[in-house]
Amino acid sequence: KKIKTCPDAYAIFETEASRDAAVETAEASGGVEFHGNTLLLNASRVEPQTVQWKNCANTDLVVKAKRIAMGMCIMFAGLALWVVAFYLPYAWFTLTFNYSYGQEPGFVAGMTFSMVVVAGNALMYLVCSEVADRTRFIYIDDREVCYMLLYCFACVFNVALDLITTYMVAYRVNVGLRMKTYDGTLLSNLQSFSDRFESYAMQRTLANNLYAYAFPATFLIPFLIEPVATIYAPYKLMVMIIRTQPHIKGFMAENLLGGLVFDLSRYADLMLDAMIAVLIFFFPGGFNIQMFLGMALSHVYIYAFDHYRVLRSIQSCNYTDKMVDWWSQWLMAIPCGCMLACFVFKANCQPGYFCMEGDEMVTACALAFFAHILLHTVLLKYVVPKFGLTGESDGAETNTYKDCSQRLACSWFTANPVYCLRSQYVYKHSPPCTYFLPGKEHLIEKNEEIGLFFEDCPAKEEDYDAPHVDTEALKAKVSDLRGKVTAQAEELSGKVSGHFEDLSGKVSGQFEDLKGKMSGNLEDLKGKMSGTFDRFLKKEDPSGPSGEGGSSS
Incomplete structure (x- = not known):
């Protein structure tokens, strides 16, 4: 009690x-x-698979507030570690480099910059995952929302630092080159941020650097590393551990060899790419096609990789709530707001538009950005649901719990570990309710008296002595395929031969007909020409009637 x-x-x-x-x-x-x-x-709003039963506890708001505060502290500690350990050395090198006469850091510095981006994102990936786990959400969907938002915030923070450093480096390079504005003013003599940012030299350099930062450093390289870092390397490492540690066996070995747990961080990855890509609209349009083409190709690769990963190399997962998708739709307000700010920036002092200078321009862009976020939030919260589907789902009155329980192994009973213990040791059910584990569904025993209707046969055991490739079966399949191909080729050859014979007959007939017509036409033409020639000869003959009957004088 x-x-x-x-x-x-x-x-x-x-x-x-x-x-x-x-x-x-x-x-x-x-x-x-x-x-x-x-x-x-x-x-x-959830399914049994998405309930983290170990986190179900009677916690008050104070405990929850402490967990959230502790998570934020861990988050900022991770950001501080990344700044101090990874970013400050690179920033110190780039800001103290001698940019006189247009000198710039070489390939090594550029590759270091790319690896700083990759390392920072990987570090925050782990930190955000740990924070979301320590907050102890009851539902996996809520945990994924927290993780996705934290990861997106951390990546945006990293990008902001990178862009600030890029701006400072670009300014130093152009000052070292003694670049001037269109009216001959040295870039070093410009005092306001807006004047420096709008100068052509800075626009060109920042656009080039932004594109180099985005592709391939952010759009592609981290995802090229991901298959090795998240699939191949962990599997090989676990295989080596189990091979060298004889005491690791059974359930523990299965867990070590299992795939990584799937998460929804890809929402944040793609949203970050979109945020970076739209920033190119602040600069001249020479990089627009390259930027979005690079992002599109990278996302095609990401989609293909995720398709393989979901089907082949992760543990089973279930997401039933739409909260992650809703928050990702809300995050779309950021790139859309940036596009509106770009429009305000580009429209400034154009014919028929407003004209602002200095800090007024920066303020106008910021107001446009936040105004769009407010409008986006209101529309997403109150207007979009008006167009959503309402009412009962199909089969709400006919589909029963028994039908669902016969089809799915995981139920509100088998997913609850405490109820499974009560079923065996308190209620003395026979057979008791068995705890659900993915891949072990066949262990659940049917007991209709307590609402368990699922039953399954065990999966076929793997034969480790069997060859990796069944050569005999492969030869049989190849032989069968060869026979089918040969039969189809012969059938196709017969059809083609028949078509050619029909076509040859038709062509021969048409040729004979044409030959006959041409012969007739030639005879007619010959006759006409002969008659015409005869009449011409008669007109030109001097021994006509007038010559024979002439008189002599």
């Missing part, structure tokens, strides 16, 4: 329609009285 339980409980109904009716009745009556307390009902 002294144990404080989790304030949430899950009730299972026969159909989805009966659940909805119970929720409506409870809402209309103000709740259900139970032992002096009022219970509130609502339809669950």
Whole structure:
């Protein structure tokens, strides 16, 4: 009686329609009285696989606030470590380099810059994942929302530092080259940020550096490394550990050899790429096509890799809530707001538009950016749901819990480890409820009295002595394929021969017909020409009638 339980409980109904009716009745009556307390009902927004039962606890707001505060401290500590250990050495080198007469750091410095970006993102990947786990969300979907937002914030922070350093380096390079504005003013004599930023020399250099920063350093290189870092290397490392440690066997060995747990950090990766890509609109348009073409090709590769990874190299996962997608749609406000700020910047002092100078221009761009974020949020929150699907799902009244339980091994009973223990040791069920583990579904025993309707046969065991390639089966398949190809080739050859014979007959007939017509036409033409020639000869003959009957004088 002294144990404080989790304030949430899950009730299972026969159909989805009966659940909805119970929720409506409870809402209309103000709740259900139970032992002096009022219970509130609502339809669950998750599935059993997405509940982290170990995190179900009766925690108050103070405990939750402490966890969030601790997570933020870890987050900022990770950012500080990245800045001090990775970024400051590179920034110190680039800012103290001698840029006189246009000298710039070489290839090694550029590659170092790319690796700093990769290392920073990888470090924050681990830190954000640890923070999201330590916050102890009950639902995996909530954990993924927290992780995605933290990771996106950390990457944006990294990008902001990189762009600031890029701006400072570009300014030093152009000052070393004694670059001037269109009116002959030295770049070093410009005092305001807007004047320096709008100068052609800075625009050209920043556009070039932004493109180099984006592609391939950010868009492609981290994802080329990812297959090795997340699939091949961990698997080989675990194989070596298990091979050299005989005491690691069974369940532990299976866990070590299993794929990595899937997460939704790809939302943040792609959103970061979009944020960087739209910044190119602040500069001359020579890099626009290259920037978005590079991003598109990189995303094609990312899609192909994720397609393989989801199907071949991760543990099973289930995401049922749309919160991660909703927050990613909200994050789209940032690149869209940047595009609006770019429009304000480009439209400044153009014919028919406003004209601002100095800090007014920066303020106008910032106001446009935040105004769009506000509008984007309002539309996403209140307008977009108006066009969403409403009402019951298909089969809400006909699909029963039994139908679902027969098809799916994971249920609200088998997913709860505490209930499985109670089933065996407290309720003495026979057979008891077996805890659900992916890949071990065949261990669940059917017991209709306690709502367990699933049963399955074990998967076929792998024969480790069998060759990796069944040569006999391969030869049989090749022989079968060769026979099919030969038969189809002969059939095609017969069809082609028949078509050629028909075509030859038709052509021969048409040729004979044409020959006959041409012969007839030639005979007619010959006759006409002969008659014409005879008439011509008669007109030109001097021994005609007038010559023979002439008189002599």
